[in-house]
Amino acid sequence: MDLFSQVKILIRKELILEWRSKYALNGVLLYVVSTIFVCYLSFKEIDNNPTWNALFWIIMLFASVNAIAKSFMQENRGRQFYYYTIASPQAVILSKIVYNSLLMLLLSVIALGFYTLVFKNSIGDPLFYLISVLLGSVSFASVFTMISGITSKANNSSALMAILSFPVIIPILMLLIKFSKNAMDGLDRSVSYDEIGVLLGINLVVIVISLLLFPYLWRD
Amino acid sequence: MTKSWWKLLGCALLLYSVIGGFLMPVPVLPILNESIRNLYFHVPMWFAMISLYFVSVVYSLKYLGSGKIEDDLLAVESVNTGVIFCFFGLISGSLWANITWGDPWPNDPKLNGSAIATLMYLAYLVLRNAIDEEQKRAKISAVYNVFAFPVMIVLIYILPKLTDSLHPGSGGNAAFSALPMDNMLRLVFYPAVLGWVLTAVWIMTLRYRIRLLENRHNTIS
Numbered sequence: 001m002d003l004f005s006q007v008k009i010l011i012r013k014e015l016i017l018e019w020r021s022k023y024a025l026n027g028v029l030l031y032v033v034s035t036i037f038v039c040y041l042s043f044k045e046i047d048n049n050p051t052w053n054a055l056f057w058i059i060m061l062f063a064s065v066n067a068i069a070k071s072f073m074q075e076n077r078g079r080q081f082y083y084y085t086i087a088s089p090q091a092v093i094l095s096k097i098v099y100n101s102l103l104m105l106l107l108s109v110i111a112l113g114f115y116t117l118v119f120k121n122s123i124g125d126p127l128f129y130l131i132s133v134l135l136g137s138v139s140f141a142s143v144f145t146m147i148s149g150i151t152s153k154a155n156n157s158s159a160l161m162a163i164l165s166f167p168v169i170i171p172i173l174m175l176l177i178k179f180s181k182n183a184m185d186g187l188d189r190s191v192s193y194d195e196i197g198v199l200l201g202i203n204l205v206v207i208v209i210s211l212l213l214f215p216y217l218w219r220d
Numbered sequence: 221m222t223k224s225w226w227k228l229l230g231c232a233l234l235l236y237s238v239i240g241g242f243l244m245p246v247p248v249l250p251i252l253n254e255s256i257r258n259l260y261f262h263v264p265m266w267f268a269m270i271s272l273y274f275v276s277v278v279y280s281l282k283y284l285g286s287g288k289i290e291d292d293l294l295a296v297e298s299v300n301t302g303v304i305f306c307f308f309g310l311i312s313g314s315l316w317a318n319i320t321w322g323d324p325w326p327n328d329p330k331l332n333g334s335a336i337a338t339l340m341y342l343a344y345l346v347l348r349n350a351i352d353e354e355q356k357r358a359k360i361s362a363v364y365n366v367f368a369f370p371v372m373i374v375l376i377y378i379l380p381k382l383t384d385s386l387h388p389g390s391g392g393n394a395a396f397s398a399l400p401m402d403n404m405l406r407l408v409f410y411p412a413v414l415g416w417v418l419t420a421v422w423i424m425t426l427r428y429r430i431r432l433l434e435n436r437h438n439t440i441s
Contacts (some may be wrong), residue, residue, distance in 0.1 A: 150347075
């Protein structure tokens with residue numbers, strides 16, 4: 001079986017497992033919605049554009065750490081051995097990245113909808129803001145999936161997940177905040193091309209490195 | 221004696237950079253004044269740090285290929301030494317910034333980037349403490365080390381170029397080579413960089429050898 005069909009089957013498996021329990025999805029949705037609500041009750045309203053933008057990304061950061069930290073925890077040792085015998089490690093990590101990206105895309109769209117509902121603010125260029133959010137969720141997914149693979153081998157502590165992933169995600173977060181701020185202010189689209197290019201580049205590098213490194217992590 | 225020529229070279233270059241750095245003439249520039257001499261001490265710290273981190277990544281990759289515990293020990297000791305040089309770089313930089321920019325910690329992408337890079341490598345050391353089993357610890361931390369390195373390169377070299385920075389060479393500021401500086405600066409600066417890098421590598425190999433002895437001692441007893 002080639003890599004592509006393995007990945008397809010593994011993604012289907014993830015989706016079916018998720019659909020049966022609905023644990024991760026519901027848990028994370030509730031997490032993000034209640035976080036936004038807590039922020040709403042404490043801030044009441046935000047007039048300032050940079051604050052509005054930064055708060056949204058901070059909420060997304062914590063929600064995505066929580067969402068993706070679970071991705072290797074649900075599998076017990078026996079099941080991992082089983083995957084090891086039937087699939088290549090590249091297929092496993094790739095399927096996790098794709099699945100987490102899908103999860104994050106859904107999550108970020110819902111979060112953005114709810115966030116704009118409670119904190120009313122005008123976005124200058126809604127299409128580009130949406131693109132920045134989608135690009136951000138894919139970047140979060142690709143970085144956090146590999147880190148959660150690393151922490152899953154190190155006693156699965158969630159504190160370790162935060163320590164390891166925050167320094168790695170900060171450059172991406174800074175680029176995303178800049179990009180989305182440009183979109184928010186309705187600046188000319190060509191201003192953000194630099195950021196989009198670097199973000200896509202980082203994503204590509206992270207995914208390639210994950211593919212190269214995961215086989216070592218996997219064999220235990 | 222045949223193997224230690226580079227250590228002697230490192231010492232000689234350091235001695236030269238300290239003496240030359242304080243005594244040789246420097247270009248007279250506004251604001252910077254005599255503090256420009258810090259160039260010979262602040263910038264080589266970062267060169268030493270980057271070279272040590274690079275050595276560490278190379279040995280982490282080597283460990284993943286070979287599985288020899290020695291490679292892992294060398295990678296750790298490189299990070300340990302690199303973190304020290306990073307702290308020296310931050311301290312010498314904030315002393316300099318306090319004089320020229322009027323603030324020990326101005327909001328500058330290069331400063332923030334190197335602070336975050338420090339966090340990344342401290343996280344690497346914490347990760348090592350979290351795992352007890354030796355082989356497993358070596359492997360997982362090697363994976364994290366390789367994973368974090370390209371992000372650090374983005375952080376320190378690419379991000380500051382995209383945004384405004386107080387540092388020369390980024391965000392529209394002229395690089396040092398474009399400054400009207402005479403070759404006096406270069407005459408001390410390049411030897412200083414080489415001297416600090418060699419000394420850093422020397423310190424790292426000393427720590428590595430102590431670590432090896434400890435390791436051997438622990439396995440026998």
